[in-house]
Amino acid sequence: MYQDVLVPTDGSDGTRRSIAHGLTIADRFDATIHAVSIVPEGPLGTLQSDRAAPAAHRAVEYVEVEASRAGIESTTAVEHGVPHEVILAYIDAHDIDMVVMGTQGRTGLDRVLVGSVTERVVRMADIPVVTVRMTEEIQVDDADDAEQIARDEAEQAGYDAxxxxxxxxxxxxxxxxxxERDGDDLAVSIDAVTGEASIADERYGTDG
Known part of the structure:
Protein backbone atom coordinates (compact mmCIF):
# COMPACT_ATOMS: atom_id res chain seq x y z
CA MET A 1 0.00 0.00 0.00
CA TYR A 2 2.75 2.43 0.96
CA GLN A 3 6.10 2.18 -0.81
CA ASP A 4 7.55 5.63 -0.16
CA VAL A 5 6.98 7.56 3.07
CA LEU A 6 8.18 11.16 3.42
CA VAL A 7 9.20 12.73 6.72
CA PRO A 8 10.06 16.44 6.47
CA THR A 9 12.36 17.42 9.34
CA ASP A 10 13.90 20.64 10.60
CA GLY A 11 15.98 18.87 13.23
CA SER A 12 13.94 20.22 16.13
CA ASP A 13 12.82 18.15 19.09
CA GLY A 14 9.27 18.49 17.79
CA THR A 15 10.05 16.23 14.82
CA ARG A 16 11.13 13.31 17.02
CA ARG A 17 7.78 11.54 17.18
CA SER A 18 6.95 12.17 13.52
CA ILE A 19 10.21 10.49 12.53
CA ALA A 20 9.48 7.55 14.83
CA HIS A 21 5.99 7.21 13.35
CA GLY A 22 7.35 7.45 9.82
CA LEU A 23 9.91 4.73 10.49
CA THR A 24 7.25 2.49 12.04
CA ILE A 25 5.01 2.88 9.00
CA ALA A 26 7.89 2.27 6.60
CA ASP A 27 8.88 -0.86 8.52
CA ARG A 28 5.30 -2.14 8.57
CA PHE A 29 4.89 -1.82 4.79
CA ASP A 30 8.53 -2.52 3.83
CA ALA A 31 8.65 0.99 2.39
CA THR A 32 11.47 3.44 1.77
CA ILE A 33 11.67 6.36 4.20
CA HIS A 34 12.43 9.73 2.62
CA ALA A 35 13.81 12.51 4.81
CA VAL A 36 13.89 16.04 3.47
CA SER A 37 15.04 19.17 5.26
CA ILE A 38 14.51 22.61 3.77
CA VAL A 39 16.60 25.74 4.07
CA PRO A 40 13.95 28.42 3.49
CA GLU A 41 14.37 31.03 0.78
CA GLY A 42 12.12 33.79 -0.47
CA PRO A 43 10.04 35.53 2.22
CA LEU A 44 11.50 33.30 4.95
CA GLY A 45 15.11 33.65 3.90
CA THR A 46 15.84 36.58 6.19
CA LEU A 47 14.98 34.41 9.20
CA GLN A 48 17.81 31.96 8.53
CA SER A 49 21.36 32.00 9.88
CA ASP A 50 24.59 30.52 8.58
CA ARG A 51 23.80 27.45 10.67
CA ALA A 52 20.66 26.61 8.70
CA ALA A 53 22.28 24.44 6.03
CA PRO A 54 24.50 22.41 8.43
CA ALA A 55 21.49 21.91 10.73
CA ALA A 56 19.44 20.64 7.78
CA HIS A 57 22.13 18.10 6.89
CA ARG A 58 22.31 16.93 10.50
CA ALA A 59 18.52 16.58 10.57
CA VAL A 60 18.41 14.16 7.64
CA GLU A 61 21.54 12.38 8.89
CA TYR A 62 19.64 11.45 12.05
CA VAL A 63 16.86 9.85 10.02
CA GLU A 64 19.43 7.98 7.94
CA VAL A 65 21.10 6.61 11.07
CA GLU A 66 17.80 5.53 12.64
CA ALA A 67 16.57 3.94 9.40
CA SER A 68 19.79 1.97 9.01
CA ARG A 69 19.59 0.78 12.60
CA ALA A 70 16.05 -0.48 11.92
CA GLY A 71 16.98 -2.09 8.60
CA ILE A 72 14.83 0.36 6.61
CA GLU A 73 15.89 1.69 3.23
CA SER A 74 16.25 5.47 3.26
CA THR A 75 16.97 8.40 1.00
CA THR A 76 17.72 11.93 2.14
CA ALA A 77 17.74 15.39 0.62
CA VAL A 78 18.43 18.97 1.68
CA GLU A 79 16.55 21.48 -0.45
CA HIS A 80 16.29 25.27 -0.67
CA GLY A 81 13.04 27.11 -1.21
CA VAL A 82 9.63 27.84 0.29
CA PRO A 83 9.07 24.87 2.65
CA HIS A 84 5.56 23.77 1.76
CA GLU A 85 6.25 24.24 -1.96
CA VAL A 86 9.40 22.13 -1.75
CA ILE A 87 7.56 19.37 0.14
CA LEU A 88 4.71 19.28 -2.38
CA ALA A 89 7.19 19.21 -5.28
CA TYR A 90 9.13 16.41 -3.61
CA ILE A 91 5.92 14.40 -3.21
CA ASP A 92 5.26 14.63 -6.94
CA ALA A 93 8.85 14.03 -8.03
CA HIS A 94 9.32 10.90 -5.91
CA ASP A 95 5.85 9.36 -6.04
CA ILE A 96 5.42 9.66 -2.28
CA ASP A 97 2.49 7.66 -0.87
CA MET A 98 2.27 9.23 2.61
CA VAL A 99 3.70 12.20 4.51
CA VAL A 100 4.32 12.14 8.27
CA MET A 101 4.85 15.61 9.76
CA GLY A 102 5.23 17.15 13.19
CA THR A 103 2.96 19.96 14.31
CA GLN A 104 5.56 21.54 16.58
CA GLY A 105 8.90 22.80 15.35
CA ARG A 106 11.53 25.01 16.87
CA THR A 107 10.65 27.60 19.49
CA GLY A 108 9.54 31.15 18.84
CA LEU A 109 8.76 32.35 15.33
CA ASP A 110 10.12 29.20 13.67
CA ARG A 111 7.60 27.18 15.68
CA VAL A 112 4.76 29.23 14.19
CA LEU A 113 6.20 28.82 10.69
CA VAL A 114 6.54 25.05 11.00
CA GLY A 115 2.91 24.83 12.06
CA SER A 116 1.95 26.88 9.02
CA VAL A 117 3.94 24.59 6.73
CA THR A 118 2.19 21.49 8.07
CA GLU A 119 -1.23 23.10 7.70
CA ARG A 120 -0.53 24.02 4.08
CA VAL A 121 0.73 20.55 3.20
CA VAL A 122 -2.38 18.99 4.79
CA ARG A 123 -4.62 21.25 2.70
CA MET A 124 -2.77 20.95 -0.59
CA ALA A 125 -1.39 17.40 -0.75
CA ASP A 126 -3.32 14.74 -2.65
CA ILE A 127 -2.01 11.91 -0.48
CA PRO A 128 -2.50 11.01 3.20
CA VAL A 129 -0.72 13.34 5.63
CA VAL A 130 -0.26 12.07 9.19
CA THR A 131 0.37 14.83 11.75
CA VAL A 132 2.11 14.03 15.02
CA ARG A 133 2.59 16.25 18.06
CA MET A 134 5.48 15.83 20.45
CA THR A 135 4.45 15.38 24.08
CA GLU A 136 7.47 13.76 25.77
CA GLU A 137 9.81 15.78 27.96
CA ILE A 138 13.50 15.93 27.04
CA GLN A 139 15.68 14.41 29.77
CA VAL A 140 19.19 14.48 28.26
CA ASP A 141 19.68 18.16 27.44
CA ASP A 142 23.39 18.62 28.07
CA ALA A 143 26.14 17.87 25.54
CA ASP A 144 28.55 16.64 28.23
CA ASP A 145 25.96 14.15 29.48
CA ALA A 146 25.37 12.96 25.92
CA GLU A 147 29.10 12.49 25.39
CA GLN A 148 29.40 10.42 28.56
CA ILE A 149 26.45 8.22 27.58
CA ALA A 150 28.05 7.68 24.16
CA ARG A 151 31.38 6.73 25.73
CA ASP A 152 29.65 4.32 28.12
CA GLU A 153 27.72 2.72 25.25
CA ALA A 154 30.90 2.32 23.22
CA GLU A 155 32.70 0.74 26.18
CA GLN A 156 29.85 -1.70 26.80
CA ALA A 157 29.95 -2.67 23.11
CA GLY A 158 33.66 -3.46 23.37
CA TYR A 159 35.06 -0.27 21.90
CA ASP A 160 37.71 1.12 24.23
CA ALA A 161 40.07 4.09 23.97
CA GLU A 180 36.66 7.66 16.76
CA ARG A 181 38.85 4.65 17.47
CA ASP A 182 41.93 3.72 15.41
CA GLY A 183 40.63 5.74 12.48
CA ASP A 184 37.15 4.16 12.56
CA ASP A 185 34.14 6.41 13.07
CA LEU A 186 31.33 5.33 15.41
CA ALA A 187 28.07 7.27 15.20
CA VAL A 188 26.21 6.99 18.51
CA SER A 189 22.55 8.00 18.56
CA ILE A 190 21.06 8.85 21.98
CA ASP A 191 17.34 9.27 22.56
CA ALA A 192 17.09 12.57 24.47
CA VAL A 193 13.87 11.46 26.16
CA THR A 194 14.82 7.97 27.34
CA GLY A 195 18.63 8.20 27.32
CA GLU A 196 18.85 4.97 25.30
CA ALA A 197 21.86 4.77 22.99
CA SER A 198 22.73 2.78 19.87
CA ILE A 199 25.85 2.58 17.73
CA ALA A 200 26.26 2.67 13.97
CA ASP A 201 29.49 2.58 11.95
CA GLU A 202 30.68 5.33 9.60
CA ARG A 203 28.31 4.24 6.83
CA TYR A 204 25.49 3.79 9.36
CA GLY A 205 25.41 0.05 9.40
CA THR A 206 24.57 -1.41 12.80
CA ASP A 207 27.34 -2.64 15.04
CA GLY A 208 25.93 -6.05 15.63
Missing part, protein backbone atom coordinates in the same frame (compact mmCIF):
# COMPACT_ATOMS: atom_id res chain seq x y z
CA UNK A 162 37.61 6.13 21.91
CA UNK A 163 37.87 9.86 21.31
CA UNK A 164 35.24 12.40 20.32
CA UNK A 165 35.61 13.31 16.64
CA UNK A 166 33.26 16.31 16.79
CA UNK A 167 31.10 18.04 19.38
CA UNK A 168 27.78 16.29 20.14
CA UNK A 169 24.76 17.88 18.51
CA UNK A 170 21.08 17.40 19.20
CA UNK A 171 18.59 16.95 16.40
CA UNK A 172 15.02 15.62 16.26
CA UNK A 173 14.88 14.83 19.97
CA UNK A 174 18.13 12.87 19.92
CA UNK A 175 21.85 13.41 20.27
CA UNK A 176 24.35 12.34 17.62
CA UNK A 177 27.84 11.78 18.96
CA UNK A 178 30.66 10.84 16.58
CA UNK A 179 33.40 8.84 18.29
Missing amino acids: VSVREAPHRTSGAWLVHL
Whole structure:
Protein backbone atom coordinates (compact mmCIF):
# COMPACT_ATOMS: atom_id res chain seq x y z
CA MET A 1 0.00 0.00 0.00
CA TYR A 2 2.75 2.43 0.96
CA GLN A 3 6.10 2.18 -0.81
CA ASP A 4 7.55 5.63 -0.16
CA VAL A 5 6.98 7.56 3.07
CA LEU A 6 8.18 11.16 3.42
CA VAL A 7 9.20 12.73 6.72
CA PRO A 8 10.06 16.44 6.47
CA THR A 9 12.36 17.42 9.34
CA ASP A 10 13.90 20.64 10.60
CA GLY A 11 15.98 18.87 13.23
CA SER A 12 13.94 20.22 16.13
CA ASP A 13 12.82 18.15 19.09
CA GLY A 14 9.27 18.49 17.79
CA THR A 15 10.05 16.23 14.82
CA ARG A 16 11.13 13.31 17.02
CA ARG A 17 7.78 11.54 17.18
CA SER A 18 6.95 12.17 13.52
CA ILE A 19 10.21 10.49 12.53
CA ALA A 20 9.48 7.55 14.83
CA HIS A 21 5.99 7.21 13.35
CA GLY A 22 7.35 7.45 9.82
CA LEU A 23 9.91 4.73 10.49
CA THR A 24 7.25 2.49 12.04
CA ILE A 25 5.01 2.88 9.00
CA ALA A 26 7.89 2.27 6.60
CA ASP A 27 8.88 -0.86 8.52
CA ARG A 28 5.30 -2.14 8.57
CA PHE A 29 4.89 -1.82 4.79
CA ASP A 30 8.53 -2.52 3.83
CA ALA A 31 8.65 0.99 2.39
CA THR A 32 11.47 3.44 1.77
CA ILE A 33 11.67 6.36 4.20
CA HIS A 34 12.43 9.73 2.62
CA ALA A 35 13.81 12.51 4.81
CA VAL A 36 13.89 16.04 3.47
CA SER A 37 15.04 19.17 5.26
CA ILE A 38 14.51 22.61 3.77
CA VAL A 39 16.60 25.74 4.07
CA PRO A 40 13.95 28.42 3.49
CA GLU A 41 14.37 31.03 0.78
CA GLY A 42 12.12 33.79 -0.47
CA PRO A 43 10.04 35.53 2.22
CA LEU A 44 11.50 33.30 4.95
CA GLY A 45 15.11 33.65 3.90
CA THR A 46 15.84 36.58 6.19
CA LEU A 47 14.98 34.41 9.20
CA GLN A 48 17.81 31.96 8.53
CA SER A 49 21.36 32.00 9.88
CA ASP A 50 24.59 30.52 8.58
CA ARG A 51 23.80 27.45 10.67
CA ALA A 52 20.66 26.61 8.70
CA ALA A 53 22.28 24.44 6.03
CA PRO A 54 24.50 22.41 8.43
CA ALA A 55 21.49 21.91 10.73
CA ALA A 56 19.44 20.64 7.78
CA HIS A 57 22.13 18.10 6.89
CA ARG A 58 22.31 16.93 10.50
CA ALA A 59 18.52 16.58 10.57
CA VAL A 60 18.41 14.16 7.64
CA GLU A 61 21.54 12.38 8.89
CA TYR A 62 19.64 11.45 12.05
CA VAL A 63 16.86 9.85 10.02
CA GLU A 64 19.43 7.98 7.94
CA VAL A 65 21.10 6.61 11.07
CA GLU A 66 17.80 5.53 12.64
CA ALA A 67 16.57 3.94 9.40
CA SER A 68 19.79 1.97 9.01
CA ARG A 69 19.59 0.78 12.60
CA ALA A 70 16.05 -0.48 11.92
CA GLY A 71 16.98 -2.09 8.60
CA ILE A 72 14.83 0.36 6.61
CA GLU A 73 15.89 1.69 3.23
CA SER A 74 16.25 5.47 3.26
CA THR A 75 16.97 8.40 1.00
CA THR A 76 17.72 11.93 2.14
CA ALA A 77 17.74 15.39 0.62
CA VAL A 78 18.43 18.97 1.68
CA GLU A 79 16.55 21.48 -0.45
CA HIS A 80 16.29 25.27 -0.67
CA GLY A 81 13.04 27.11 -1.21
CA VAL A 82 9.63 27.84 0.29
CA PRO A 83 9.07 24.87 2.65
CA HIS A 84 5.56 23.77 1.76
CA GLU A 85 6.25 24.24 -1.96
CA VAL A 86 9.40 22.13 -1.75
CA ILE A 87 7.56 19.37 0.14
CA LEU A 88 4.71 19.28 -2.38
CA ALA A 89 7.19 19.21 -5.28
CA TYR A 90 9.13 16.41 -3.61
CA ILE A 91 5.92 14.40 -3.21
CA ASP A 92 5.26 14.63 -6.94
CA ALA A 93 8.85 14.03 -8.03
CA HIS A 94 9.32 10.90 -5.91
CA ASP A 95 5.85 9.36 -6.04
CA ILE A 96 5.42 9.66 -2.28
CA ASP A 97 2.49 7.66 -0.87
CA MET A 98 2.27 9.23 2.61
CA VAL A 99 3.70 12.20 4.51
CA VAL A 100 4.32 12.14 8.27
CA MET A 101 4.85 15.61 9.76
CA GLY A 102 5.23 17.15 13.19
CA THR A 103 2.96 19.96 14.31
CA GLN A 104 5.56 21.54 16.58
CA GLY A 105 8.90 22.80 15.35
CA ARG A 106 11.53 25.01 16.87
CA THR A 107 10.65 27.60 19.49
CA GLY A 108 9.54 31.15 18.84
CA LEU A 109 8.76 32.35 15.33
CA ASP A 110 10.12 29.20 13.67
CA ARG A 111 7.60 27.18 15.68
CA VAL A 112 4.76 29.23 14.19
CA LEU A 113 6.20 28.82 10.69
CA VAL A 114 6.54 25.05 11.00
CA GLY A 115 2.91 24.83 12.06
CA SER A 116 1.95 26.88 9.02
CA VAL A 117 3.94 24.59 6.73
CA THR A 118 2.19 21.49 8.07
CA GLU A 119 -1.23 23.10 7.70
CA ARG A 120 -0.53 24.02 4.08
CA VAL A 121 0.73 20.55 3.20
CA VAL A 122 -2.38 18.99 4.79
CA ARG A 123 -4.62 21.25 2.70
CA MET A 124 -2.77 20.95 -0.59
CA ALA A 125 -1.39 17.40 -0.75
CA ASP A 126 -3.32 14.74 -2.65
CA ILE A 127 -2.01 11.91 -0.48
CA PRO A 128 -2.50 11.01 3.20
CA VAL A 129 -0.72 13.34 5.63
CA VAL A 130 -0.26 12.07 9.19
CA THR A 131 0.37 14.83 11.75
CA VAL A 132 2.11 14.03 15.02
CA ARG A 133 2.59 16.25 18.06
CA MET A 134 5.48 15.83 20.45
CA THR A 135 4.45 15.38 24.08
CA GLU A 136 7.47 13.76 25.77
CA GLU A 137 9.81 15.78 27.96
CA ILE A 138 13.50 15.93 27.04
CA GLN A 139 15.68 14.41 29.77
CA VAL A 140 19.19 14.48 28.26
CA ASP A 141 19.68 18.16 27.44
CA ASP A 142 23.39 18.62 28.07
CA ALA A 143 26.14 17.87 25.54
CA ASP A 144 28.55 16.64 28.23
CA ASP A 145 25.96 14.15 29.48
CA ALA A 146 25.37 12.96 25.92
CA GLU A 147 29.10 12.49 25.39
CA GLN A 148 29.40 10.42 28.56
CA ILE A 149 26.45 8.22 27.58
CA ALA A 150 28.05 7.68 24.16
CA ARG A 151 31.38 6.73 25.73
CA ASP A 152 29.65 4.32 28.12
CA GLU A 153 27.72 2.72 25.25
CA ALA A 154 30.90 2.32 23.22
CA GLU A 155 32.70 0.74 26.18
CA GLN A 156 29.85 -1.70 26.80
CA ALA A 157 29.95 -2.67 23.11
CA GLY A 158 33.66 -3.46 23.37
CA TYR A 159 35.06 -0.27 21.90
CA ASP A 160 37.71 1.12 24.23
CA ALA A 161 40.07 4.09 23.97
CA VAL A 162 37.61 6.13 21.91
CA SER A 163 37.87 9.86 21.31
CA VAL A 164 35.24 12.40 20.32
CA ARG A 165 35.61 13.31 16.64
CA GLU A 166 33.26 16.31 16.79
CA ALA A 167 31.10 18.04 19.38
CA PRO A 168 27.78 16.29 20.14
CA HIS A 169 24.76 17.88 18.51
CA ARG A 170 21.08 17.40 19.20
CA THR A 171 18.59 16.95 16.40
CA SER A 172 15.02 15.62 16.26
CA GLY A 173 14.88 14.83 19.97
CA ALA A 174 18.13 12.87 19.92
CA TRP A 175 21.85 13.41 20.27
CA LEU A 176 24.35 12.34 17.62
CA VAL A 177 27.84 11.78 18.96
CA HIS A 178 30.66 10.84 16.58
CA LEU A 179 33.40 8.84 18.29
CA GLU A 180 36.66 7.66 16.76
CA ARG A 181 38.85 4.65 17.47
CA ASP A 182 41.93 3.72 15.41
CA GLY A 183 40.63 5.74 12.48
CA ASP A 184 37.15 4.16 12.56
CA ASP A 185 34.14 6.41 13.07
CA LEU A 186 31.33 5.33 15.41
CA ALA A 187 28.07 7.27 15.20
CA VAL A 188 26.21 6.99 18.51
CA SER A 189 22.55 8.00 18.56
CA ILE A 190 21.06 8.85 21.98
CA ASP A 191 17.34 9.27 22.56
CA ALA A 192 17.09 12.57 24.47
CA VAL A 193 13.87 11.46 26.16
CA THR A 194 14.82 7.97 27.34
CA GLY A 195 18.63 8.20 27.32
CA GLU A 196 18.85 4.97 25.30
CA ALA A 197 21.86 4.77 22.99
CA SER A 198 22.73 2.78 19.87
CA ILE A 199 25.85 2.58 17.73
CA ALA A 200 26.26 2.67 13.97
CA ASP A 201 29.49 2.58 11.95
CA GLU A 202 30.68 5.33 9.60
CA ARG A 203 28.31 4.24 6.83
CA TYR A 204 25.49 3.79 9.36
CA GLY A 205 25.41 0.05 9.40
CA THR A 206 24.57 -1.41 12.80
CA ASP A 207 27.34 -2.64 15.04
CA GLY A 208 25.93 -6.05 15.63
